[in-house]
Amino acid sequence: xxxxxxxxxxxxxxxxxxxxxxxxxxxxxxxxxxxxxxxxxxxxxxxxxxxxxxxxxxxxxxxxxxxxxxxxxxxxxxxxxxxxxxxxxxxxxxxxxxxxxxxxxxxxxxxxxxxxxxxxxxxxxxxxxxxxxxxxxxxxxxxxxxxxxxxxxxxxxxxxxxxxxxxxxxxxxxxxxxxxxxxxxxxxxxxxxxxxxxxxxxxxxxxxxxxxxxxxxxxxxxxxxxxxxxxxxxxxxxxxxxxxxxxxxxxxxxxxxxxxxxxxxxxxxxxxxxxxxxxxxxxxxxxxxxxxxxxxxxxxxxxxxxxxxxxxxxxxxxxxxxxxxxxxxxxxxxxxxxxxxxxxxxxxxxxxxxxxxxxxxxxxxxxxxxxxxxxxxxxxxxxxxxxxxxxxxxxxxxxxxxxxxxxxxxxxxxxxxxxxxxxxxxxxxxxxxx
Numbered sequence: 001x002x003x004x005x006x007x008x009x010x011x012x013x014x015x016x017x018x019x020x021x022x023x024x025x026x027x028x029x030x031x032x033x034x035x036x037x038x039x040x041x042x043x044x045x046x047x048x049x050x051x052x053x054x055x056x057x058x059x060x061x062x063x064x065x066x067x068x069x070x071x072x073x074x075x076x077x078x079x080x081x082x083x084x085x086x087x088x089x090x091x092x093x094x095x096x097x098x099x100x101x102x103x104x105x106x107x108x109x110x111x112x113x114x115x116x117x118x119x120x121x122x123x124x125x126x127x128x129x130x131x132x133x134x135x136x137x138x139x140x141x142x143x144x145x146x147x148x149x150x151x152x153x154x155x156x157x158x159x160x161x162x163x164x165x166x167x168x169x170x171x172x173x174x175x176x177x178x179x180x181x182x183x184x185x186x187x188x189x190x191x192x193x194x195x196x197x198x199x200x201x202x203x204x205x206x207x208x209x210x211x212x213x214x215x216x217x218x219x220x221x222x223x224x225x226x227x228x229x230x231x232x233x234x235x236x237x238x239x240x241x242x243x244x245x246x247x248x249x250x251x252x253x254x255x256x257x258x259x260x261x262x263x264x265x266x267x268x269x270x271x272x273x274x275x276x277x278x279x280x281x282x283x284x285x286x287x288x289x290x291x292x293x294x295x296x297x298x299x300x301x302x303x304x305x306x307x308x309x310x311x312x313x314x315x316x317x318x319x320x321x322x323x324x325x326x327x328x329x330x331x332x333x334x335x336x337x338x339x340x341x342x343x344x345x346x347x348x349x350x351x352x353x354x355x356x357x358x359x360x361x362x363x364x365x366x367x368x369x370x371x372x373x374x375x376x377x378x379x380x381x382x383x384x385x386x387x388x389x390x391x392x393x394x395x396x397x398x399x400x401x402x403x404x405x406x407x408x409x410x411x412x413x414x415x416x417x418x419x420x421x422x423x424x425x426x427x428x429x430x431x432x433x434x
Contacts, residue, residue, distance in 0.1 A: 020395035021207040022379070027199065029369040030069050033378070041076040042381075043124055045116070047147065048132035049080055049088040052163055060347075063130055063161075066377040068100045075103040078124040081110045082133075113147055117154050127384060128159040139167025139407075140176040148180050148400075152187050159190040159384045161377070165251045166193065166403045168243040171411040174404070181401035192380040192396045193403035195255045199375035201367045202352040203256070206334060206341045209354065210260070215336035217313050220261045222253040225320040225329040232287040240297040246417075247410040250303075250319040253332060254413070255398070255406035256343075257317060260334045263310040264409050271305035271417035285324050305413040317413065 044067065046053055055062030067075055082088040088109045095104040110116040129151050131138060138147045145167075151160065166177050184191050197203060210217065226249060235241035242248045258264060274281045276290070281301040290298060304318045323329060327348070334341040338357030345351060352365040379394045386393050 020397055021211065022199070022204050022375075022394045022397070024201045024204040024208060026394060027201050027204065027370070027375045030066065030371050030374040033069070033374075040074070042071050042074045042128075043076050043078045043126045045079045045081065045126045045129045046077055046132070047081045047113070047129060048134075048163075049082040049084065049091050050132065050134075052132040053130070054091045060371075061373060063132060063373070063377065064095070066371075066374045067130075068103060069374065070378050070381055073102055075100075076124075077104055077107045078121075078126055079108050079110055079116050081113055081116055083111050085109050085111060113150055113154075120154075126155065126158050128161065128381075129155070130161045132163045135163070135165050135168040138162070139165075139180060140169060140173050141179055142173075142176070145169070146180070149183060152183055152189060156187055156189070159380070160184070160400075161192050161194065161380055162400065162403070163194045164255070164403060165247060165407045165410065166400065167407065168247060171415060174408050174411060177404045177407060178401070181399070181404050184400045190380070190383050190396070191400050192376060192383075193398045193400055194376060195252060195259075195398045195403065195406070196372040196376045197252050197256050197346055198259055198397040199372040199379070200343075200346055200350055201370045202343055202346065202350040202365065203259070205352055205365060206260070206343065209339065209341060210334075210336065213336075213339070215339060216311070217260050217262070217309075217334055217336050219313055219333075219335045220257040220315045221333040221335075222257050222315075222317040223320075223329075223331050224250055224253050224318070225323050227323040227325050227328055228283060228321045229285045229287060229324040230326050234288045234292070237286075237288055237290060237299055238293045238297050239299055240294075242299075243411075244299055244414050245321060246303050246305075246319055246414045247407070250317065250413075251406060251410050253317055253319075253330065254409045255403070256332055257315050258402075258406055258409065259397075260332075261309040261311070261313050261315050263405070264315065264412075265308045265310055266408065266412050268308040269305060269409070269412040269416050270307070270420070271303055271413050272420050273300035273304075273417040274302035275300050275421060283321070300417065303413065303417050305416065307409075307412075 046064070052061045053063050055065060080088045080092060092104050092107055092109070095101070110119070131147060133147065137145050140146055141149065148160065148162065151158065167173065236248065276298040277295070283301065299321065301321045302318065306314065306316045309315060330346060332343045340355040342353040343350065344353065350367045350370060353362045354365070355362050380396055382393045383396055
């Protein structure tokens with residue numbers, strides 16, 4: 001099958017998706033949207049049967065739920081690919097016991113993409129792949145960890161939705177992620193990466209203020225404090241398994257920082273960390289046994305980074321493993337001449353505070369019904385369905401290449417903090433010899 005040529009919209013978007021924005025009024029809550037009109041089934045392949053695809057009690061993610069609301073009875077999940085076939089069968093059984101049975105009653109389960117390809121039925125050709133498998137198994141050019149390239153090879157006309165981060169391999173493999181991005185761009189594949197915070201109404205209102213007032217961003221200041229007591233997954237606490245909290249968790253705020261600040265001069269990234277073996281790094285309510293993790297793989301408690309943007313603006317990010325309870329504390333501030341835009345609590349109940357020129361007053365905006373998970377899926381499907389016909393169709397806000405740049409920034413921060421720790425330990429050791 002020949003690959004689809006680049007659409008007009010995708011050509012306009014290009015590799016710099018930070019130019020794209022969406023009128024906040026077009027981001028409509030899921031319960032206010034009718035199922036997408038159209039004819040025929042919309043066939044989808046889900047890769048991964050875990051929480052991101054089917055939901056859990058730990059967070060609001062659940063892609064299948066958003067697909068059901070966006071596509072209604074047109075949705076047909078033709079295949080579910082996951083090595084854990086029992087888990088996959090169990091989630092399908094639950095779906096078939098509900099009113100969305102028609103989307104899943106004929107879904108076939110496969111252990112691997114190769115198994116699906118071997119048993120492929122052309123009458124059920126997929127319109128889209130949704131890749132929610134763990135990031136350590138994708139985002140590279142290596143066999144077994146190259147699912148994007150394999151999909152491009154076998155299904156060149158099929159759209160891609162890829163979860164973030166694009167990968168969690170060693171930093172030496174970052175160039176491979178960019179090669180995947182180049183292959184996607186050359187195929188002209190309609191692709192979106194799941195940095196859903198870009199689709200928040202609050203974030204798009206911030207973009208609107210910047211664009212309407214022709215502002216130049218001077219600085220971005222991001223802070224992410226997680227509630228570590230609720231994190232019971234041992235792999236999360238192991239840098240060898242998760243790549244560490246900056247790469248695995250802080251990725252959203254590094255991405256949002258880039259979304260407003262632009263390209264980062266990676267050579268300027270500097271960082272310091274508070275580590276597990278320092279007095280201030282002791283945590284009293286951990287839900288895992290950290291002694292089972294080799295000392296060199298234990299995660300930092302605090303990482304604080306700064307950098308320069310290509311524009312000359314300055315960025316900073318502080319990630320903390322510090323809070324107990326359940327709720328996180330997250331904020332992003334963006335400064336421009338006369339303006340302060342402060343986004344608070346973006347994951348749960350976003351509030352945007354705006355201070356404008358000529359006033360000390362902070363106006364506040366709340367967005368109680370916003371669902372960025374639905375908005376990112378909705379925009380992506382609109383691009384698949386109506387790519388040429390409707391010039392008002394919203395832009396996809398994060399391309400694979402753009403996501404690679406956010407991934408590169410997170411690794412640069414981690415490595416900068418590890419270098420500064422090594423230098424500090426070296427100085428201490430030399431001082432001890434004197």
